[in-house]
Amino acid sequence: MEHKIDVLVISYVRPKELSKLLFQLSECSEYLGNVYVWVNQGSDERTKALSQKCVNVVYGNSLLSSQVVRPTGHLPVYTSIPSALDYFFNKCPHGLVLEDDCIPNANFISFLCNIKKDLLSGSLICGSNSLNNYLDTSSRCAELRYAKIFQVWGWYGNKKIWRSFRDNYMAEIEGKSFLYYFKVLRGRGFKLLFSIDFAAKVYLAKKNILKTWDYQFCFYLIKCNYKSFVPDRNLVNNIGFNRDANNTFYQPRGYSYSESSSETMINILDDDYVEFDKKYQQVGFVRVVKTFLRFFLYFGR
Numbered sequence: 001m002e003h004k005i006d007v008l009v010i011s012y013v014r015p016k017e018l019s020k021l022l023f024q025l026s027e028c029s030e031y032l033g034n035v036y037v038w039v040n041q042g043s044d045e046r047t048k049a050l051s052q053k054c055v056n057v058v059y060g061n062s063l064l065s066s067q068v069v070r071p072t073g074h075l076p077v078y079t080s081i082p083s084a085l086d087y088f089f090n091k092c093p094h095g096l097v098l099e100d101d102c103i104p105n106a107n108f109i110s111f112l113c114n115i116k117k118d119l120l121s122g123s124l125i126c127g128s129n130s131l132n133n134y135l136d137t138s139s140r141c142a143e144l145r146y147a148k149i150f151q152v153w154g155w156y157g158n159k160k161i162w163r164s165f166r167d168n169y170m171a172e173i174e175g176k177s178f179l180y181y182f183k184v185l186r187g188r189g190f191k192l193l194f195s196i197d198f199a200a201k202v203y204l205a206k207k208n209i210l211k212t213w214d215y216q217f218c219f220y221l222i223k224c225n226y227k228s229f230v231p232d233r234n235l236v237n238n239i240g241f242n243r244d245a246n247n248t249f250y251q252p253r254g255y256s257y258s259e260s261s262s263e264t265m266i267n268i269l270d271d272d273y274v275e276f277d278k279k280y281q282q283v284g285f286v287r288v289v290k291t292f293l294r295f296f297l298y299f300g301r
Contacts, residue, residue, distance in 0.1 A: 002114050003033075003113060004033035005032060005096050007035045007036070007096045008084060008085070009037045010038045010080075010081055010097070011040070011100040012050075013050035015050060015053040015056070017101045017239055018054050021101075024104065025066075026064040031109050031113045034092065035067070036067050036091070037058045037068050038069050039054050040070070040080045042074060077211055077213070078211050081213050085097065086162075089163065094157070096109070096156050099153075102236045103236065104236045108127055108236065119268070120158045121160065123227035124221070124227070125268075126155050126228060127231065128153035128154055128235070128238060129231050129234055132231075132234050133256050134279050135233075135276065136232070139232075142232060142235060143267055143268075144269070145270075146227050146270060147229070147280075148188065148190070149228065149280050151230060153236055154238075164224070168220075172223075178199055182196060188222055188223075190281060193281075196288055202216060234256070
């Protein structure tokens with residue numbers, strides 16, 4: 001093992017899911033360095049109670065040494081998660097980021113411990129692939145390849161890229177229109193409908209109509225040509241498709257997960273993930289219309 005990895009767990013109102021995640025991490029404790037658990041404050045009586053249960057879950061796990069970090073008050077998701085990442089990457093130069101519904105495969109954690117840190121100077125590693133059912137995963141070896149799209153269901157990143165995003169993104173998008181986002185995406189080779197839909201989502205997130213942070217982050221990675229390595233199968237299991245989720249209320253049609261054996265190898269291949277990029281960009285006309293309905297509602301207020 002070359003080095004231990006630091007971990008950030010981002011939690012809010014899902015104590016059951018958090019308990020499962022912390023148990024999995026405790027099973028892999030030999031690979032772990034510092035474990036920080038960010039628990040957002042509740043916004044009402046229900047969420048305050050659930051948030052406190054999450055804190056109790058952390059303190060009740062005697063098998064895992066972890067530190068609870070909390071903001072002074074409730075933060076909306078598009079502020080809470082970036083604030084958690086700010087805290088984490090101020091403490092750690094590299095690390096694994098898990099929301100409380102993301103259960104990492106033990107092989108993925110051990111693999112990250114043996115990665116050469118210089119590989120991550122200009123890249124990120126995703127643990128999930130929402131389209132894995134549509135891809136060939138018959139090989140015993142899991143492969144991570146460079147893809148244009150970044151996914152946040154468990155990812156390994158570094159301070160350099162996160163700070164670049166936080167320091168530069170807002171200044172770069174100030175006063176920018178939907179057309180600006182669209183041109184950037186088309187200039188990076190994305191398909192027409194996907195570019196329209198994704199540019200609209202980034203624009204709506206900028207206007208706070210979409211309450212999210214990851215569209216903005218993904219767009220910045222694309223704009224700056226940062227590499228995102230995506231696996232051909234899920235190495236992190238998302239168990240949070242329910243009413244308590246921020247966005248993942250329903251499981252994507254192509255999403256599945258099965259625990260791989262300890263014999264499963266994980267390799268990084270430094271070539272383009274053409275098949276994944278192509279399938280990810282299959283955006284239907286109905287989806288584009290739904291996105292633009294939000295535009296009309298926003299401008300019609």
